[in-house]
Amino acid sequence: MKRPQVTVIGSHEESRFMVEAYEIGRHIARRNWILVCGGRGGIMEAASRGASDEGGIVVGILPGVDFNDANPYLTAAIASGIGFARNSMNVLSGDVVVAIGGRTGTMSELSYAFQYGRPMIICSFADGWSAGFADLALREDDRSLIHMAATPIEAMDTLDALLGGETARS
Amino acid sequence: MKRPQVTVIGSHEESRFMVEAYEIGRHIARRNWILVCGGRGGIMEAASRGASDEGGIVVGILPGVDFNDANPYLTAAIASGIGFARNSMNVLSGDVVVAIGGRTGTMSELSYAFQYGRPMIICSFADGWSAGFADLALREDDRSLIHMAATPIEAMDTLDALLGGETARS
Amino acid sequence: MKRPQVTVIGSHEESRFMVEAYEIGRHIARRNWILVCGGRGGIMEAASRGASDEGGIVVGILPGVDFNDANPYLTAAIASGIGFARNSMNVLSGDVVVAIGGRTGTMSELSYAFQYGRPMIICSFADGWSAGFADLALREDDRSLIHMAATPIEAMDTLDALLGGETARS
Amino acid sequence: MKRPQVTVIGSHEESRFMVEAYEIGRHIARRNWILVCGGRGGIMEAASRGASDEGGIVVGILPGVDFNDANPYLTAAIASGIGFARNSMNVLSGDVVVAIGGRTGTMSELSYAFQYGRPMIICSFADGWSAGFADLALREDDRSLIHMAATPIEAMDTLDALLGGETARS
Numbered sequence: 001m002k003r004p005q006v007t008v009i010g011s012h013e014e015s016r017f018m019v020e021a022y023e024i025g026r027h028i029a030r031r032n033w034i035l036v037c038g039g040r041g042g043i044m045e046a047a048s049r050g051a052s053d054e055g056g057i058v059v060g061i062l063p064g065v066d067f068n069d070a071n072p073y074l075t076a077a078i079a080s081g082i083g084f085a086r087n088s089m090n091v092l093s094g095d096v097v098v099a100i101g102g103r104t105g106t107m108s109e110l111s112y113a114f115q116y117g118r119p120m121i122i123c124s125f126a127d128g129w130s131a132g133f134a135d136l137a138l139r140e141d142d143r144s145l146i147h148m149a150a151t152p153i154e155a156m157d158t159l160d161a162l163l164g165g166e167t168a169r170s
Numbered sequence: 171m172k173r174p175q176v177t178v179i180g181s182h183e184e185s186r187f188m189v190e191a192y193e194i195g196r197h198i199a200r201r202n203w204i205l206v207c208g209g210r211g212g213i214m215e216a217a218s219r220g221a222s223d224e225g226g227i228v229v230g231i232l233p234g235v236d237f238n239d240a241n242p243y244l245t246a247a248i249a250s251g252i253g254f255a256r257n258s259m260n261v262l263s264g265d266v267v268v269a270i271g272g273r274t275g276t277m278s279e280l281s282y283a284f285q286y287g288r289p290m291i292i293c294s295f296a297d298g299w300s301a302g303f304a305d306l307a308l309r310e311d312d313r314s315l316i317h318m319a320a321t322p323i324e325a326m327d328t329l330d331a332l333l334g335g336e337t338a339r340s
Numbered sequence: 341m342k343r344p345q346v347t348v349i350g351s352h353e354e355s356r357f358m359v360e361a362y363e364i365g366r367h368i369a370r371r372n373w374i375l376v377c378g379g380r381g382g383i384m385e386a387a388s389r390g391a392s393d394e395g396g397i398v399v400g401i402l403p404g405v406d407f408n409d410a411n412p413y414l415t416a417a418i419a420s421g422i423g424f425a426r427n428s429m430n431v432l433s434g435d436v437v438v439a440i441g442g443r444t445g446t447m448s449e450l451s452y453a454f455q456y457g458r459p460m461i462i463c464s465f466a467d468g469w470s471a472g473f474a475d476l477a478l479r480e481d482d483r484s485l486i487h488m489a490a491t492p493i494e495a496m497d498t499l500d501a502l503l504g505g506e507t508a509r510s
Numbered sequence: 511m512k513r514p515q516v517t518v519i520g521s522h523e524e525s526r527f528m529v530e531a532y533e534i535g536r537h538i539a540r541r542n543w544i545l546v547c548g549g550r551g552g553i554m555e556a557a558s559r560g561a562s563d564e565g566g567i568v569v570g571i572l573p574g575v576d577f578n579d580a581n582p583y584l585t586a587a588i589a590s591g592i593g594f595a596r597n598s599m600n601v602l603s604g605d606v607v608v609a610i611g612g613r614t615g616t617m618s619e620l621s622y623a624f625q626y627g628r629p630m631i632i633c634s635f636a637d638g639w640s641a642g643f644a645d646l647a648l649r650e651d652d653r654s655l656i657h658m659a660a661t662p663i664e665a666m667d668t669l670d671a672l673l674g675g676e677t678a679r680s
Binding site for chain 2: 575591592593595
């Protein structure tokens with residue numbers, strides 16, 4: 001039985017929310033879920049390191065063809081070779097998507113999550129475009145896919161609520 | 171010498187801005203530019219019909235594998251077979267991108283346009299998410315890619331300003 | 341009504357079969373069909389030039405993001421940005437696929453044509469891997485997709501037989 | 511440090527070479543390498559089960575958007591959503607590619623492996639198209655990417671020779 005997979009998205013650059021991303025990554029691994037991300041630096045790397053420090057499994061989907069673009073905390077790297085078109089499969093590969101800040105890349109990923117019907121947890125405590133996306137999306141009728149998290153703990157609680165019934169061990 | 175290509179994006183559903191999309195499509199064809207779009211209905215079809223009525227060339231990039239998904243005004247259809255990951259190439263294939271309303275699909279396309287450095291004309295007269303995208307993007311330092319158009323005429327004038335020097339015939 | 345589209349595949353390098361590719365491109369344009377190709381040099385460019393010299397429409401689907409990679413005879417260029425994964429959509433975008441020589445790229449395209457059920461005309465007069473593909477594929481039960489052409493004229497006649505009933509003008 | 515990744519390709523249908531695929535999957539896991547595959551049944555499933563039985567990590571890259579298409583032995587599933595265009599990333603994501611039989615899908619994957627410069631081990635003991643691909647490819651000057659294996663043991667030995675120096679534990 002496939003374990004739940006959680007996709008974490010956010011900027012590939014350093015941000016003020018690395019600690020939060022790290023803690024969310026740790027939580028994912030402690031629940032025995034798989035962490036999926038875009039495989040690069042910044043928020044992706046922080047979450048990957050968190051999951052890795054707990055012995056979790058991290059799969060990173062790189063835009064390019066070169067494994068050297070991967071952050072050092074991936075268990076496995078997908079070299080997609082399709083550029084940012086891979087953003088679509090980042091979110092398709094998560095049972096739930098967690099957005100921490102981010103800009104254009106994250107925005108396309110949230111758009112895809114909405115379009116493909118993947119539930120999203122949007123960390124309103126982080127800066128970047130995610131919260132702005134939520135403002136737009138929440139005007140729509142179908143709000144059921146969007147969950148706001150005002151703190152990292154709230155993000156983790158929402159993950160537990162969405163996935164915990166299935167496989168959480170504690 | 172390749173002619174300029176203009177990508178028009180917006181909802182695949184009927185909207186209140188079909189006439190505006192039609193007029194922008196006509197303008198593109200009258201300038202002898204190529205119209206690129208996602209190949210489906212709604213705004214895409216209205217713009218395609220406009221360009222087609224002027225004898226212009228329209229290329230539609232479909233998400234699926236079936237030519238029957240194409241609107242009837244395409245000169246050529248690309249059956250991408252890669253789902254909404256094709257949104258990336260919709261904007262990559264335009265020298266300029268014009269956004270008329272739209273929701274999640276348009277949002278991912280504007281994100282890609284920003285990420286890949288394609289200039290965008292965002293029609294603020296239309297509803298949908300495009301204007302919300304502009305609000306977010308205009309907070310960034312690099313605003314040079316984003317042009318707001320308060321009317322269809324303003325959108326056409328901006329197209330002329332961006333592309334006209336190259337090939338406009340009048 | 342969408343016009344028939346013919347995808348021509350083959351090496352992006354110069355080969356001994358440029359004249360044959362040129363003549364097949366001309367034939368496609370004279371029949372008022374759309375020529376689709378990978379947009380680059382070699383066989384693709386020769387076929388594009390043939391169609392262009394007859395005033396036909398040529399759409400090239402480039403692997404990268406840069407219009408400068410296009411050969412000069414395209415009417416419109418798709419900047420796919422997904423690398424050689426675009427080979428899949430080259431053949432999906434043809435009602436019929438014509439293979440003239442070629443190596444690995446052509447081989448993946450013929451594989452996709454078989455997998456997606458697009459009829460293929462394989463020019464056995466050209467060198468390269470296409471004929472070897474045919475040898476393998478013809479061992480299969482479903483041979484209906486594969487048509488061998490021993491001469492350029494035979495390739496054109498087969499195109500007429502497959503598409504002519506629909507739109508050929510003469 | 512990323513562990514070596516081995517992509518196993520072959521038919522998604524039952525074949526006479528399931529035991530061999532299973533043994534190669536086991537070998538990959540015993541060496542502590544990651545198994546990458548297309549995520550579906552047949553040869554992919556047999557190799558996945560082998561790796562899984564040894565406690566190894568298996569990543570499957572599905573063509574579609576639905577995790578239910580995955581075989582039950584995957585550790586993680588990538589829902590690519592791009593159809594068979596995902597064949598490109600199957601081989602890009604392997605440091606080495608092992609081909610066991612297969613038909614058109616495998617053929618496109620071997621073509622990509624050649625095109626992107628990934629070393630291939632082609633199991634000549636299995637039927638299908640792989641051996642035919644090798645016949646074609648070995649005519650080329652650059653034969654360094656292609657390794658023939660006449661038995662499963664020979665395939666494993668070649669994997670050890672290509673990857674063993676890096677991380678094999680015994």
